Amino acid sequence: MYLRDFEYYTPESVEEACRVLAEHGSKARAIAGGTDLLVKMKNDLLAPEVLVGIGHLPELKKIEHVPGKGVVIGAGVTHNDIQNSKVLQEKYLSVAEAAHQLANNQVRNLGTVGGNISNAVPSADLPPILIALDTTARIVGTGGERTLPLEEVFTGPNQTVLRDDELITEFIIPDNGFTGSTYLKYSLRASGALALVGVAAAVMLEDDLLKDVRIVLGAVSPVPMRTINAENMLRGKPVNTGLFEEAGVVASAICRPISDIRASAEYRMDMVRIYTRRALQKAVAEGHV
């Protein structure tokens, strides 16, 4: 497989990258790890005339905890950078573990978190857990910058609010008080398979009371989906496995999966019920530590 001809820019900053992107409009694409973009180009689903390399930019490469702000994850860090980050292993092990669930080692060494989010594939592994932890995305373009809750970045399968000249530069997980969180992925193989169902849960425990809770589903709706109804029925209640099962039933009823070669919609819905319960149990178990 060969690629069509295109021009390649190697900007020295995010600002310069945005400027080049703005200059070429819809004919240009930013490329970081390339693990999604190059597959689309090889299959002629996309034929950009200009690629703007951003994977090398040091300003996109950090993972750090900034007091008063939270954990800042640069958009250019790879999935393996996330998995191996001491900061994340310490503060949000669930995020480090979710990064390890993606594809395989070779892809995790190239694919970036910014790319994973910007590609907006419904079955992506990082969005559910990041949304469950109230993550925001900092978006920079030629016209300035804006910060959005991550769930508002997605507008549909493979679609986001990003304009042609905009890049996500970092993700911020605020110091949110969630004491336990997890992402569970159900797929047909242990490795290298897309999620049939992904469920992230984050809980804030006060003794045995669920002070706050988030449940976010992946792969079963056009965009990653918070299950507000299921969250509401749990909030303020004592920890109770029966209640988790009921939350699973609620989550199952409101998700909107498709049937495809991997699984039927009915099967996915039933797996949402089970994985929601399991995710809550695991998040709570971690939240008690």
Next chain:
Amino acid sequence: MANFVVDKDGIKHYLVSITINGILHTRMIKANSLLVNFLREDLDLTGTKRACEQGDCGACTVLLDGKPVNSCMILTISVNGREITTVEGLAADAKLDILQEKFIEHAAPQCGFCAPGILMSAKALLLNNPRPTEHQVRDAIAGNLCRCTGYIHYVEAVLDAAASQQEREG
């Protein structure tokens, strides 16, 4: 910005310098050059294989600054200035790498097409983790598909290589 010249068709050719197996290669390439093709076609390093060409099979695995990556998913221009190790870089002074020795001893490759990729994934694992568990070995080569399905001998060979390496180094 990389240096470039424009050919008669108006296509840009960019100057890149990449260290491959310890040797600095400087070439003019088009932006659409994929690393796997650069290695195989421009440098005749055909040990790196091309198969699925979309990042699923791992036959094209090389090390980029010591980390395993799929060279079919990398634009050559994007690794300007970096270091690549291919399977040809494993044997030094006509002496096989311990992994290569153990692959032979365990008769791990069958058709052999996936072997260069598995060698590189295993090499990266042992560089980072000289005493991996069986699970860690399986995880490290999960991105390398063997259509002969001979995974067990590969896992045994990698574990044996790790043990032997440890022994030799005392």
